[in-house]
Amino acid sequence: MALALLASLPAWIGNSYYVNIASQVLLYAVFALGLNVIVGYAGLVSLGHAGLFGIAAYSGAILINGGYGHFLGIVGALAVTLGASALFAVLALRGTGLGFVMITVALGQIVWGVAYRWISLTNGDNGVSIASRPAPFGLSLVDADPFYWATLVVFLVALAAIAVFVASPFGASLRGARDQPRRMNALGYNVWLIRFLAFLFSGLWSGVAGLLFLYYNQFVSPQTVALTASAEVLLMVISGGTATLLGPIAGALLVVVMKNVASAYIERWNFVLGAIFVAIVIFMPEGLVPGSLRLWRWGVRRWRQRLAGPVAMAAVPPGSGGGQ
Amino acid sequence: MRALEVSGLQKAFGGLHVTREVNLSVDPGERRLIIGPNGAGKTTLFNLITGELRPDAGSICLFGQEIVRVPSRRRAHLGLARTYQIITLFQNETLLHNVMLSLLGLSGLRWNPFRRFARQAGLIEAGRAALSRVGLLDMADRPLSDTSYGERRRVEIAMGLAQNPKVLLLDEPFAGLSLEERRDVQGLLASIPRDVTIVMIEHDMDVALEFAERITVLHFGEVMVEGSRAEVVAHPKTREIYLGE
Numbered sequence: 001m002a003l004a005l006l007a008s009l010p011a012w013i014g015n016s017y018y019v020n021i022a023s024q025v026l027l028y029a030v031f032a033l034g035l036n037v038i039v040g041y042a043g044l045v046s047l048g049h050a051g052l053f054g055i056a057a058y059s060g061a062i063l064i065n066g067g068y069g070h071f072l073g074i075v076g077a078l079a080v081t082l083g084a085s086a087l088f089a090v091l092a093l094r095g096t097g098l099g100f101v102m103i104t105v106a107l108g109q110i111v112w113g114v115a116y117r118w119i120s121l122t123n124g125d126n127g128v129s130i131a132s133r134p135a136p137f138g139l140s141l142v143d144a145d146p147f148y149w150a151t152l153v154v155f156l157v158a159l160a161a162i163a164v165f166v167a168s169p170f171g172a173s174l175r176g177a178r179d180q181p182r183r184m185n186a187l188g189y190n191v192w193l194i195r196f197l198a199f200l201f202s203g204l205w206s207g208v209a210g211l212l213f214l215y216y217n218q219f220v221s222p223q224t225v226a227l228t229a230s231a232e233v234l235l236m237v238i239s240g241g242t243a244t245l246l247g248p249i250a251g252a253l254l255v256v257v258m259k260n261v262a263s264a265y266i267e268r269w270n271f272v273l274g275a276i277f278v279a280i281v282i283f284m285p286e287g288l289v290p291g292s293l294r295l296w297r298w299g300v301r302r303w304r305q306r307l308a309g310p311v312a313m314a315a316v317p318p319g320s321g322g323g324q
Numbered sequence: 325m326r327a328l329e330v331s332g333l334q335k336a337f338g339g340l341h342v343t344r345e346v347n348l349s350v351d352p353g354e355r356r357l358i359i360g361p362n363g364a365g366k367t368t369l370f371n372l373i374t375g376e377l378r379p380d381a382g383s384i385c386l387f388g389q390e391i392v393r394v395p396s397r398r399r400a401h402l403g404l405a406r407t408y409q410i411i412t413l414f415q416n417e418t419l420l421h422n423v424m425l426s427l428l429g430l431s432g433l434r435w436n437p438f439r440r441f442a443r444q445a446g447l448i449e450a451g452r453a454a455l456s457r458v459g460l461l462d463m464a465d466r467p468l469s470d471t472s473y474g475e476r477r478r479v480e481i482a483m484g485l486a487q488n489p490k491v492l493l494l495d496e497p498f499a500g501l502s503l504e505e506r507r508d509v510q511g512l513l514a515s516i517p518r519d520v521t522i523v524m525i526e527h528d529m530d531v532a533l534e535f536a537e538r539i540t541v542l543h544f545g546e547v548m549v550e551g552s553r554a555e556v557v558a559h560p561k562t563r564e565i566y567l568g569e
Contacts, residue, residue, distance in 0.1 A: 169439060173434045173435075186374055
C-alpha cells in the first residue's frame with residue numbers, strides 16, 4: 001500500500017518540482033537512517049556525519065571529473081567513505097557521551113576546513129560540479145521521475161538492510177552495548193568492536209546518501225559538510241524518533257518539506273521549524289513516530305471507555321506517558 | 325588444580341589500598357563465601373577477578389591458566405561468570421531476551437548481522453531452559469520492567485547460569501530480598517550442580533553460612549581469617565571484625 005503510493009508518486013503529485021522534493025526526502029531519509037544506526041541503536045550522538053556524507057559526495061565528484069566513470073566513481077567514493085568512517089570511529093570511540101559528540105564535531109569541522117581551504121582539490125567555496133547523472137542499465141536519470149525512482153530503489157534497499165541489521169543478533173549486541181556496556185563486556189562481548197562496526201555501517205549509508213545528494217544536485221560545496229548540515233540530519237533523527245525504523249524517515253520528511261514548501265509561503269521558515277522542534281520536545285520527547293503511536297493508543301483507549309459507559313475513568317493525559 | 329587461585333593481589337585507588345596482598349584458593353565444585361564489613365574490598369576483589377579492574381600486582385589463575393592479562397570479555401569465554409550487586413539488566417527487553425543476550429555473548433552468532441535474533445531456536449531453547457531453572461519460565465515473554473526486585477535477582481542468576489560457567493561469582497545475591505524470596509534464591513543456589521564452582525559475597529549471615537563450606541573474612545583489603553564454617557565463626561578475629569565484639 002505505502003509502497004504503491006511511493007512508486008506511483010510522480011503520477012499523483014502533479015509537477016516535477018514536487019517529485020524533486022520527494023527525491024530529496026528519500027535521500028535525506030537514507031542519511032537519517034544511517035545516522036540513526038549510531039545515534040539510536042548504538043546510543044552515540046554524532047555531530048560529524050555531514051562530514052562522511054560530504055566525503056562521499058566530494059570523492060564521487062572528484063573521481064567522476066577525473067574521468068573514472070560513474071561505476072568506479074561510486075565504488076571509489078564508498079571505499080573512501082568507509083576508510084574515513086573507520087578513522088572517525090577510531091578517534092571518536094575513545095570517548096562516549098559528550099566526549100564522543102565533541103570529537104565528531106571536531107572531525108566534521110576538519111572535513112569542512114578541507115572542503116573550504118584545500119582549493120586545488122575541492123575548488124574551495126565554489127564547490128565541484130559534475131556534468132551528468134549516471135544511466136544504470138541504459139536508463140537515463142536526467143529527468144525528475146526516473147531519478148526519483150532510482151532514489152526510491154536505493155532508499156528501499158537501505159531501509160531493508162537496516163531493518164535486517166537491527167533485528168539481527170549483531171543488532172541485539174549493539175543495543176545491549178548501548179544499554180549496559182559494562183555488563184555486555186562481562187558477558188563476553190567486545191563492546192568497542194561492536195560500536196566500531198556499527199559506525200562503519202552507519203558511515204556506509206551516509207556515504208550512499210551523499211552520492212544521491214551529489215547526483216541530485218550535480219554539485220557539492222562546503223555548505224554540504226558544514227556543522228549545520230550535521231545538526232540538521234541529527235534533528236531529523238531525534239524529531240522522528242531515535243532507535244525506530246520509521247522515525248528518521250518522518251524526520252526527513254518534516255525537515256525537507258518545511259525547508260522547501262513552507263519557505264515558499266513563510267520567509268522565516270527556520271522559525272517555524274524551530275517552533276515545531278520545540279513542540280515535539282515538549283509533547284513527544286521520544287519523537288514523532290513513537291509519540292504519535294502513544295497518542296493513538298491513548299485515543300483508542302479513551303474512545304473504548306466512552307463506548308463502555310459514562311463512568312469517567314482516569315485516563316493518562318497525553319504527554320505524560322514516560323519516555324521509553 | 326584449583327578452580328580459582330588468587331595470589332598477592334593488590335589494588336590501590338590513589339592512596340587508598342582497597343586490596344592488599346589477597347590470596348585465595350578455591351577448589352573445583354567448592355562453595356566459598358566471602359564476608360567482611362563495608363569497604364573491606366569484596367566487590368573490588370570480584371572486579372579484579374573478572375577483569376573489570378586491572379590489579380597493580382598479583383596473579384589470578386582460572387583452572388591453572390593465568391588470566392591476569394586476559395581482557396575481561398575473554399574471561400567470560402574461559403568460563404568465568406558473575407552477577408552484580410546493583411542489578412544491571414536490560415530494562416526494556418523481555419526476560420527471555422535478557423537471558424538470550426547472555427547466551428549470545430559466548431556464541432559466534434553475536435557478529436551475525438543477517439539472521440533474525442528473535443528466531444534463533446537454539447538460543448531461545450537454551451534461554452527458556454535457564455529461565456526454567458530459576459522458576460521464571462512462565463514470565464519469559466514479559467518485559468523486565470514488569471518484574472519485581474526478587475524476580476530480577478533470579479534473572480541475574482539465570483544469566484550467569486546460562487553461560488554454563490566453570491566459576492560463578494555471586495555479588496550479594498540475597499540483597500534486598502524478602503524472607504520468602506530469600507528462600508527461593510537459596511533453593512535455587514542449592515540446586516546448582518557441583519561442576520560449577522561458586523564464590524559468593526553476602527551480608528546475610530544466616531542464609532550465607534548455611535550455603536558455604538569455606539569462608540574467607542576480608543578486612544581492609546586483607547584476608548583476616550579463612551576456614552570452615554565452624555572455624556571462622558569461632559575465630560576471635562571474626563568476632564572482633566565482623567560481629568563487632
